Amino acid sequence: MINTIALDLDNTLLNSQKQISPRNTDVLRKLHEQGMHVVLCTGRPINAIWNYIEQLGLTKPDDYTINFNGGLVINNVSRNTIYHNGFKYDDLKDVFAFAHEHNYSLDVLDFDRVYEIMDMPRSIYKGTVKHIEFVDKKFADLPDGDHPYAKMVMAIEPERLKKIIPQIPAAIKKTKNVVQSQPHILEYLPLGVDKAVGLKHLLAHFDSDFSNLMTFGDADNDLGMTKAAADGVVMANGLPEVKAVADHLTASNDDDGVAVYLGKVFATIL
Structure with a gap:
């Protein structure tokens, strides 16, 4: 029932x-x-x-x-x-390196706020999610150590995102659960x-x-x-x-x- x-x-x-x-x-x-x-x-x-x-x-x-x-x-x-279940800072580095190499926008979420990563162009994620704090941060300035992170997000126009998805390195897919939750949003989640x-x-x-x-x-x-x-x-x-x-x-x-x-x-x- x-x-x-x-x-x-x-x-x-x-x-x-x-x-x-x-x-x-x-x-x-x-x-x-x-x-x-x-x-x-x-x-x-x-x-x-x-x-x-x-x-x-x-x-x-x-x-x-x-x-x-x-x-x-x-x-x-x-x-x-x-x-x-979340990431630690070191777990974020491979996705950041991929995004930084290609100049793709990236947002990192812990369980309380969104960090807009300012090493690359600003994303469109803020226009999607309301009622949560957004903080501008360089990747190197994110809290490290055991600070927990929930996920990473690429919020990019749908047509451009379609072209990005096939480029995601196999090594990232082995350590992350990569899902497209909306036409303009790609999420990198902890395995499991x-x-x-x-x-x-x-x-x-x-x-x-x-x-x-x-x-x-x-x-x-x-x-x-x-x-x-x-x-x-x-x-x-x-x-x-x-x-x-x-x-x-x-x-x-x-x-x-x-x-x-x-x-x-x-x-x-x-």
Whole structure:
């Protein structure tokens, strides 16, 4: 029996205006009020999505969010974490060297802020992520030692990013999980970081497992949780390779695809 619904944000729950529609809001709030775990799964930190958490009423003591594409599982109210996985400074050097050699923009995120790396041109990431601190830093001036980092991001115009992806050195792919989360965003994550991994830890906390999980997604960084879930649902606007592993397809993010599917599955209680 499904007791947890995990939802990607961009191009899944959010429409093209980066909003949760009234219809999606109404359905998810009703299910949550009846005891369903509703979990937002995103590459962003929790502060950057707090407006969505409040909109959906996900502020009960047992409400959690999956952040940094599975690198952090955090309680929405207490901010206590039940799982995190990150980089250290030395782990960032190979991606920086690649970006610096080709003059590609790069942002580095720890679990609190975004460092805009000023050795290269400024990126367009600030226009994508809101409600988080951005700090200008030279790479050599980043906190080192055991300071934890969540991920690195290349935020570059989609057409240019398409040409960059094939150039990524094989050595980087051996030590990083490289995923394209949006047409203009490429993320470098610690190996083993995936939304499915974060959800596995959260489900265990709920004394549950993947057999009780429904997911909604559209992109590469949703592939793992789509495969793992008992019911992996992919949007009509999803990537072909993600649709290929889906259990079900639904309408697009601009056509209330989440509410459309949930309305069918949970018709007797909505």
